[in-house]
Amino acid sequence: MRYPYSRSFSGGLQASAFLVAQAGGLKGYFDEPGLTTRCTVILSGACSMRIRGRTHHFQARDLVLAPTSAETFTFENSADFSALELHVPQGILDQMNIAPPVGLRSRFLGCREPGLQTARQLLGYLRATSSSPATAGSPHVLVGYGLAITTLGYAFSEDGQDHRSKGVDKTATGLEAARQVLLERFDKVPTIPQLAALCGLSPTRFKELFRQQFGCTPSQWQRQIR
Helix, strand or coil, rough: CCCHHHHEEEEHHEEEEEEEECCCCEEEECCCCCCEEHHHHHHHEEEEEEECCCCEEECEEEEEEECCCCEEEEECCCCCEEEEEEEEEEEHHHHCCCCCCCCCCCCCCCCCHHHHHHHHHHHHHHHHCCCCCCCCHHHHHHHHHHHHHHHHHHHHHHHHHHHHCCCCCHHHHHHHHHHHHHHCCCCCCHHHHHHHHHCCHHHHHHHHHHHHHCCHHHHHHHHHHC
């Protein structure tokens, strides 16, 4: 599964897109130097990636920031999977005075978040211009570069970090409520999506935060209580 749509821009910035109709998987190797950051927005479907002995699960509207280095990985995607990916050289982040991510960072995007809308626009741009020549000064290339930089800006936006900080207490309260539900509902165990909805989180993010908060998965917690 190579990038069916891809475009390189000034400064080494590259925008690529996946659109896959059927479920599948692959094994690969990152051949980039350790000076590149990948910014990925999952637009539809879900996927799993195993790297450095750890498996990461993502779903539609997850935004992922991660540094890359030369290493192997395995990847699996669901049917009707699509994603936008930006390959960002360190020089661009330096120009913007942005620190690269330390390890993998992910967050769930709201339906109306501008970063999600811009990512969708950029995917549409890549599809529409896939057969066009990449002339550096042509207007359509400038449009694509603007969409890529804007998407990157929203991905690193301090507004998103501030929003998460303001929601810490609300999230903690939701996680505690989910834990209490697990304590009380032995007759009919709620599903992960149901518990996640209680917290206002995606299932993927809920499982991640539940483990961070209580040191185990929801199912492990209920088994311990039993």
